[in-house]
Amino acid sequence: MRFEGTLDIAAPRDRVWSFLTDPKQVTTCAPDVQSLDVTDPRHFKVVVRAGVGPIKGTFSMNVEFTELVEPGHAIVLARGQAPGSAVELRSTMDLAALDGTRTTMKWASDVTVSGMIQQVGARLMQGAADKITQQVFSCIKAKLEAPVTA
Amino acid sequence: MATEIGGIGSSVKRKEDARFIRGRGNYVDDVKLPGMLYLDIARSPYAHARIKNIDTSKALAIPGVLAVITGKDLVPLKLEWMPTLMSDRQMVLPTDTVLYQAQEVAAVVATERYIAADGVAAIEVEYEPLPVVVDPIKALQPGATLVREDREQKDNHIWHWEVGDKAGTDKAFKDAEVVVKQDIYIPRIHVSSIETCGMVASFDKINGKLTVWMTTQAPHAIRTVIALVAGHLGLSEERIRVISPDIGGGFGGKVPVYPGYVLAIGASVLTGHPVKWIEDRSENIQADSFARDYHITAELAAKKDGTMQALRVKTVADHGAFDAAANPSKYPAGLFHIITGSYPFAKSFVEVDGAYTNKPPGGIAYRCSFRVTEAAFTIERLVDVLALEIKKDPAELRMQNFIPPTAFPYTSSLGWEYDSGDYGRALRLAMEKIDYAGLRKEQAQKRAKGELMGIGISSFTEIVGAGPSKHFDILGIKMFDSCEIRVHPTGKAMVRLGVKSQGQGHETTFAQIVAEELGLPVGDIAVEEGDTDTAPYGLGTYASRSTPVAGGATAIAARKIREKAKLIAAHLLEASPDDIEWKDYKFQVKGVPAKSKTMQEVAFAAYTNHPQGMEAGLEAVDYYDPPNLTFPFGSYICVVDIDRGTGEVKVRRFVAVDDCGVIINPMIVEGQIHGGLTMGLAPALYEQITYDDDGNIQGGNFMDYLLPTAMEVPSWETAKTTTPSPHHPIGAKGVGESATVGAPAAIANAVVDALAHLGVRHIDIPITPWKVQKILKEKGVAE
Numbered sequence: 009m010r011f012e013g014t015l016d017i018a019a020p021r022d023r024v025w026s027f028l029t030d031p032k033q034v035t036t037c038a039p040d041v042q043s044l045d046v047t048d049p050r051h052f053k054v055v056v057r058a059g060v061g062p063i064k065g066t067f068s069m070n071v072e073f074t075e076l077v078e079p080g081h082a083i084v085l086a087r088g089q090a091p092g093s094a095v096e097l098r099s100t101m102d103l104a105a106l107d108g109t110r111t112t113m114k115w116a117s118d119v120t121v122s123g124m125i126q127q128v129g130a131r132l133m134q135g136a137a138d139k140i141t142q143q144v145f146s147c148i149k150a151k152l153e154a155p156v157t158a
Numbered sequence: 159m160a161t162e163i164g165g166i167g168s169s170v171k172r173k174e175d176a177r178f179i180r181g182r183g184n185y186v187d188d189v190k191l192p193g194m195l196y197l198d199i200a201r202s203p204y205a206h207a208r209i210k211n212i213d214t215s216k217a218l219a220i221p222g223v224l225a226v227i228t229g230k231d232l233v234p235l236k237l238e239w240m241p242t243l244m245s246d247r248q249m250v251l252p253t254d255t256v257l258y259q260a261q262e263v264a265a266v267v268a269t270e271r272y273i274a275a276d277g278v279a280a281i282e283v284e285y286e287p288l289p290v291v292v293d294p295i296k297a298l299q300p301g302a303t304l305v306r307e308d309r310e311q312k313d314n315h316i317w318h319w320e321v322g323d324k325a326g327t328d329k330a331f332k333d334a335e336v337v338v339k340q341d342i343y344i345p346r347i348h349v350s351s352i353e354t355c356g357m358v359a360s361f362d363k364i365n366g367k368l369t370v371w372m373t374t375q376a377p378h379a380i381r382t383v384i385a386l387v388a389g390h391l392g393l394s395e396e397r398i399r400v401i402s403p404d405i406g407g408g409f410g411g412k413v414p415v416y417p418g419y420v421l422a423i424g425a426s427v428l429t430g431h432p433v434k435w436i437e438d439r440s441e442n443i444q445a446d447s448f449a450r451d452y453h454i455t456a457e458l459a460a461k462k463d464g465t466m467q468a469l470r471v472k473t474v475a476d477h478g479a480f481d482a483a484a485n486p487s488k489y490p491a492g493l494f495h496i497i498t499g500s501y502p503f504a505k506s507f508v509e510v511d512g513a514y515t516n517k518p519p520g521g522i523a524y525r526c527s528f529r530v531t532e533a534a535f536t537i538e539r540l541v542d543v544l545a546l547e548i549k550k551d552p553a554e555l556r557m558q559n560f561i562p563p564t565a566f567p568y569t570s571s572l573g574w575e576y577d578s579g580d581y582g583r584a585l586r587l588a589m590e591k592i593d594y595a596g597l598r599k600e601q602a603q604k605r606a607k608g609e610l611m612g613i614g615i616s617s618f619t620e621i622v623g624a625g626p627s628k629h630f631d632i633l634g635i636k637m638f639d640s641c642e643i644r645v646h647p648t649g650k651a652m653v654r655l656g657v658k659s660q661g662q663g664h665e666t667t668f669a670q671i672v673a674e675e676l677g678l679p680v681g682d683i684a685v686e687e688g689d690t691d692t693a694p695y696g697l698g699t700y701a702s703r704s705t706p707v708a709g710g711a712t713a714i715a716a717r718k719i720r721e722k723a724k725l726i727a728a729h730l731l732e733a734s735p736d737d738i739e740w741k742d743y744k745f746q747v748k749g750v751p752a753k754s755k756t757m758q759e760v761a762f763a764a765y766t767n768h769p770q771g772m773e774a775g776l777e778a779v780d781y782y783d784p785p786n787l788t789f790p791f792g793s794y795i796c797v798v799d800i801d802r803g804t805g806e807v808k809v810r811r812f813v814a815v816d817d818c819g820v821i822i823n824p825m826i827v828e829g830q831i832h833g834g835l836t837m838g839l840a841p842a843l844y845e846q847i848t849y850d851d852d853g854n855i856q857g858g859n860f861m862d863y864l865l866p867t868a869m870e871v872p873s874w875e876t877a878k879t880t881t882p883s884p885h886h887p888i889g890a891k892g893v894g895e896s897a898t899v900g901a902p903a904a905i906a907n908a909v910v911d912a913l914a915h916l917g918v919r920h921i922d923i924p925i926t927p928w929k930v931q932k933i934l935k936e937k938g939v940a941e
Binding site for chain 1: 200201287856858862
């Protein structure tokens with residue numbers, strides 16, 4: 009499955025960049041995070057709970073920033089498993105500064121889901137993914153557009 | 159008299175139903191032993207992946223989890239692979255690579271079923287996904303993803319098999335006036351028996367005896383397989399007891415050895431405790447062997463008047479990741495070369511190529527002997543394609559071409575010797591019962607009004623009763639079957655067989671054969687199967703073989719008893735054995751009906767007053783290797799109406815005329831046909847297992863895999879003709895699979911017939927409303 013879109017964020021590009029490429033900050037917007045273990049700036053492990061309708065799983069995800077080109081281009085590869093299911097995700101992100109205070113993020117994700125979640129929930133997957141995407145982005149927007157606290 | 163005895167031809171009520179309808183059957187999952195442990199299996203979410211690491215520590219930390227078994231643990235025992243019936247091998251557990259989704263990866267043994275499942279959820283496997291190939295045609299192309307790295311041959315081609323006269327067939331096609339060609343896909347389907355597979359394995363460490371209760375259609379063969387596979391671990395055949403208790407449907411799916419069985423045995427040997435393994439529904443439908451999955455290109459050459467001359471068939475067979483087809487014939491595509499069907503093709507040629515894909519093993523003979531459904535569907539569909547091409551009525555075209563009754567025994571151009579048949583009689587009866595001429599008139603009127611109605615025929619010929627040792631063996635063991643009869647002093651009998659009922663009614667029908675041969679009431683005859691410690695060796699029940707093979711053994715064993723009984727009767731009647739005749743189920747002095755002895759009187763004498771010099775007792779055993787297969791046949795006619803709005807196909811009427819030779823129990827045969835027709839309707843309109851490009855199974859549960867229910871099943875109309883098998887001891891041919899084999903083509907032909915005037919020539923099954931609606935839209939006739 010491929011998902012893509014554009015998001016306007018009322019925050020300067022370097023702030024958006026540092027938020028999205030910092031495992032500790034960006035995972036605050038991931039769905040239902042159980043734990044985070046940062047190996048190095050490019051690698052981290054995160055455990056999230058996600059699923060489709062009643063089929064929920066605890067996914068243990070290995071995440072790697074395979075490309076980080078400051079100030080605006082990144083590719084992230086995430087691979088994880090829940091009992092009976094597996095997920096693989098490759099996302100690209102490009103940030104463009106609209107002006108000093110606003111940033112446009114162009115993003116695209118290729119997601120492969122295998123196992124029970126795919127078998128049982130295939131027809132609901134698109135809707136569930138849209139919902140998760142919306143939640144994640146509104147969280148990112150909210151956090152970045154909030155006034156900076158020192 | 160026959161009704162009192164309950165012999166051949168009586169609709170005796172099924173003896174086994176007394177326990178089944180009261181919920182008192184005894185299935186594997188009903189077996190409970192003291193100290194029993196439970197096994198559950200972790201399975202791969204990926205269709206193809208490298209296993210980088212399996213972390214079992216969290217699972218082992220759960221209280222109640224006693225052991226976790228991985229592929230690496232099986233290596234020192236040499237049990238990580240097991241042989242298949244097809245000269246291939248299959249992983250029990252993988253050591254480094256998984257080849258299909260839901261493949262077994264590790265097993266957890268625990269004190270409770272739910273703890274075992276928790277253990278499975280706690281196993282952490284690190285996978286590196288690999289490219290996936292699910293389409294066998296693509297799998298055979300150069301550069302395709304390699305499924306089986308363990309083989310020396312570095313491509314996905316398993317075998318090539320061909321039969322027939324290639325040059326002669328090619329020439330016939332070159333010279334032919336008419337040639338029709340059709341691509342036909344017979345989709346992958348699953349037997350979906352109501353009872354899933356399972357086992358209770360109990361190893362007694364003191365005396366080294368292994369007892370297993372197992373859902374198997376072939377307990378004796380399994381005992382030998384266990385001894386061959388695990389003999390090096392000390393399991394020798396005299397210390398292995400396989401018990402196949404009541405089985406809730408087999409249909410071919412309970413012939414193979416699945417990894418779970420091996421793991422349950424291994425876990426019991428390891429722990430010294432009984433171990434139970436029972437699949438859940440999703441495991442059953444996702445990982446157990448599949449049926450069909452044949453990509454066929456079929457061509458038929460004929461004269462302009464419709465006289466069929468030659469048949470040419472090319473097929474790619476998808477066998478999944480392991481060639482573990484349940485096929486004991488000497489031919490990799492089973493009995494697919496029955497594809498000439500009911501017609502006397504002078505020349506024919508068939509070739510099949512097997513391919514590996516990232517899917518579970520295929521090749522279950524799902525209620526179809528071995529690839530007979532694929533064959534019957536193809537030829538019966540192709541005949542209709544020819545009928546369309548030359549604008550001839552499909553019934554007339556069949557009548558014109560049938561092998562005539564005078565031609566039997568008939569040897570086909572692909573080498574089978576058909577035992578007996580009268581195909582025209584069966585089709586005429588079906589046409590009469592359904593009022594074929596009237597239906598064609600009605601169809602013409604409806605068509606004028608824009609309504610879509612179709613009539614489909616299938617005049618199939620089956621090949622069952624595996625089988626003669628020249629065509630079949632399992633690991634070299636010939637496919638005879640056996641019956642042992644003991645007549646007790648009070649005139650009651652115990653009958654034991656090497657086959658195994660999964661619902662077919664053996665306890666009734668085999669008792670009826672003995673009743674007929676010995677003149678004992680059917681109620682006085684107990685039939686027992688499935689326990690290798692007590693039953694004579696046999697190869698099991700599948701491929702409609704029980705009546706053709708074990709039925710023959712039963713009749714002959716009974717006749718051996720009657721021979722001895724005759725000598726005892728002569729002794730009791732103080733007459734010469736030559737003066738004794740078997741008449742009205744009694745031994746009589748010829749011409750003196752008053753001087754007679756019943757079998758009960760003879761049985762008592764066999765233990766109390768047997769002649770000097772004769773062994774006491776009244777027992778016999780027979781191992782019957784049939785001289786030939788049997789060839790049941792039938793003609794089915796189906797009427798469908800198609801909804802122009804939804805594309806839904808409704809089966810309005812279905813007349814099934816079957817000829818399975820001599821019928822033992824008409825009620826049971828009718829039940830077999832009803833069930834078989836329903837299982838033929840299923841792939842025609844509903845069932846199919848597909849995979850997405852990543853190898854995810856689509857249809858791995860009963861929400862997505864559409865089994866027909868009472869709501870979808872029409873009211874079947876059955877009738878029969880009787881053409882006895884000349885070589886079978888009681889003239890029977892077997893009926894277990896006829897309807898599954900014959901029905902799909904009748905339904906598909908009816909749908910195509912309804913749409914033929916729009917230019918439709920073929921639709922692949924399952925013919926779903928979506929497919930039909932798409933055609934209606936393309937043709938501009940959708941409502």
